[in-house]
Amino acid sequence: MFVDRAQDEGVTELEDLRAFTPDGQISVWTWPESNLILIYGCGVWTQDVLAAHFRVIRDVFATKRARFSSTRVLCDLRDQGDQPPEVVAEIRAGIDRCYTSADRLATVVSSSLMKMVVRNRFGRDNSEYFVSVDAARTWLNAAA
Numbered sequence: 001m002f003v004d005r006a007q008d009e010g011v012t013e014l015e016d017l018r019a020f021t022p023d024g025q026i027s028v029w030t031w032p033e034s035n036l037i038l039i040y041g042c043g044v045w046t047q048d049v050l051a052a053h054f055r056v057i058r059d060v061f062a063t064k065r066a067r068f069s070s071t072r073v074l075c076d077l078r079d080q081g082d083q084p085p086e087v088v089a090e091i092r093a094g095i096d097r098c099y100t101s102a103d104r105l106a107t108v109v110s111s112s113l114m115k116m117v118v119r120n121r122f123g124r125d126n127s128e129y130f131v132s133v134d135a136a137r138t139w140l141n142a143a144a
Contacts, residue, residue, distance in 0.1 A: 025040075025041070025042050025043060026039065026040070026041045026045060026049065026050075026053050027039070027040045027041075028040075028053075028056075028057065028060070030060065030064075034068075035064045035067070035068035035070060035071050035072050036071075036072045036073075036074065036140070037057075037060065037061075037064065037071055037072070037073045037074070038073075038074050038075075038076070039057075039073060039074070039075040039076070040075075040076045041075070041076070041077050041079075041080050042079035042080060042081075043079070043080065043081045044080075044081035044082070044083060044084070044087070045083065045087055046087065047086055047087055047090045050087060050090040050091060050094060051090060051094070053094070054090075054093075054094030054097060054098055057094075057098055058097065058098045061098055061099075061103070065100075065102075069102060070100070070102035070103050070104070071099075071103045071104070072103070072104045072106075072140045073099075073103065073104065073105045073106065073140075074106050074108070074133075074136055074137060074140055075105065075106065075107045075108065076108045076133065077107060077108065077109050077110075077118070078108055078109060078110045079110075080109075088121060091121075091122065092121065092122060095122055095124065099124065099127075101125050101126060102126070103126060104126045104127070104139075104140055105124070105126065105127040105128075106127075106128055106129075106130060106136035106137070106139050106140045107122075107127065107128075107129050107130070107136070108129075108130050108131065108132070108133050108136050109129060109130070109131060110131070111131060112131060115129040115130070115131060
């Protein structure tokens with residue numbers, strides 16, 4: 001998993017951003033000296049957990065933007081479950097509220113089919129979808 005490799009590179013886990021639901025988890029990591037944010041999501045989430053997640057992530061983004069002018073986000077969703085429609089709507093709303101056109105979002109999913117589904121649901125400027133963490137990191141680092 002990309003998080004294991006990131007922890008070896010000195011990443012700081014933001015414990016207050018870790019959210020657990022009965023069937024899923026969302027965790028966030030970042031480097032203090034970088035605009036890179038790592039998000040790992042697995043299982044199925046609830047609307048309340050996502051709303052709390054996006055409230056906190058919005059503040060993290062503001063802090064990063066004040067220092068770096070933009071964020072780079074690597075989101076690993078390879079282990080996510082099939083989200084209910086109301087959760088998909090909350091994800092879309094959270095993305096719209098939190099991300100600006102200057103931010104870059106690389107999302108890693110489990111298959112090419114899922115890549116198409118996620119792109120159709122959540123696609124935006126400066127976002128790209130991958131089945132490889134290395135390809136996602138390369139794309140994000142091209143903008144660093």
